[in-house]
Amino acid sequence: MSDVTQHLSRPLAITILVSAACLFAANHVAARVAFDDGTGVLLAILTRGSIAFLMMVSLVIAQRHRLAIPPGKRRxxxxxxxxxxxxxxCLYSAVARIPVAVALLLVNTWPILYALLTWVLGGRRPTVRLTAIMVVILIGLIMVLDLGTWLSDPTAMGPDWLPGVVLAEAAALFFAVAIWVTENRLSRLPGAVRSVFTMMTVLALMATGGLLGILPGGLDLPQSQSGWVALASLAALYGTASTVLFVLVPRLNMTRNAPVMNLEPVASLLFGFVILGQVLAPVQLVGGAVVLGGIVWLSLMRKA
Structure with a gap:
């Protein structure tokens, strides 16, 4: 059977991707609710990671993969x-400090960092078109961050604004490096096996950080029923979305449909408004549209 016949119909594939983007966005909104109720960031990551880990292990067993990393690939x-x-x-720490939509817009700039990282490490130099897209996205980010207001009166944006922005962009950098490692050093490793070991590392690091008290309050429990519900929700939402994507990616024709996943910041903006009451200024909304347009443009160009 050819790859084309294995693909789901485009309307169904897009519906699945839109649903996944909304689930990821809802996961971040649920995280903010949990953090506002006193939940520690490390606890949220451990809860989310544990559910995802169990789902990935189930996939490995179902697909009969051998859980082993070749010696040359272990580092x-x-x-x-x-x-x-x-x-x-970094992402959850950013979500705890700034509007969810702003955090996700910043994190979704990882393709720019990935292109620059690839160039620095000896890969292809950014083209004039890619440079133009980067400039467009940066202009949009200036609008999203409302830097004019921040520069004229930093207190107007709140004490956590700058740390939140830095953390979100740090999350983008971490993710760009992760994608580079995956595509350039671990591409031949079965995805399910790679995901299991990745999640094992995440869980081990978060548990160690919590036990050593590296992040004060990182393992704090929710203070009310709503916090517990939010904690359970973020784990279920993330685990479901990541597992559905992992299972169905080969049939979703991502070469053509991947830009649909950029709906996540838009969905987070809607959920953030309805559930959290987070509202962005008109200039930030326009900037968000510019950033999303640039990211979709970049995605389409990379797939060309």
Whole structure:
């Protein structure tokens, strides 16, 4: 059977990708609810990671893969796990400080960092078109971050604004490095096996950080029923979305349909407004549209 006949119909594939993007967005909104109720960031990552780990192990068993990393790939697999742990920690820490949509827009700039990283490590130099896209996205980010207001009166944006922005961009950098390692050093490793070991590393690092008290309050429990519900929800939402994507990616024709996943910040904006009451200024909304347009443009160009 050819690859074309194995693909799901485009309407169904897009529906699945839209659903996954909404599940990921809802996961971040649930995380913010949990953090506002006193839940520790490390606890949230451990809860989410445990569910995802169990689902990935089930996939490995179902697909009868051998749980082993070739000797020459072990350091790269460890590095991948460390990068995903850093990305998870920084992203959730950013979500706890700034509007969810702003955090996700910043994190979704990882393709720019990936292109620059690839160039620095001896890969292809960014083209004029790619440079133009980067400039467009950066202009949009300036609008999203409302830097004019922040520069004129930093207190107007709140004390956590700058740390939140830095953490979100750090998450983008961690993810860019993780993608580079995956595509350039671990591409031949079965995805399910790679995911299991990655999640094992994340869980081990988060548990160690919690036990050593590296992040004060990292393992704090929710203070009310709503916090517990949010904690359970973020784990279920993330685990479901990641597992569905992992199982169905070969049939979703990602070469053509991947840009649909950029709906996540838009969905987070809607969920953030309805559930959290987070509202962005008009200039930030316009900037968000510019950033998303640039990211979709970049995605389409990379797949060309």
């Amino acid at each position: 790269w697999q460890l590095m991948l796990g460390v990068m995903i742990a850093g990305q998870s920690l």
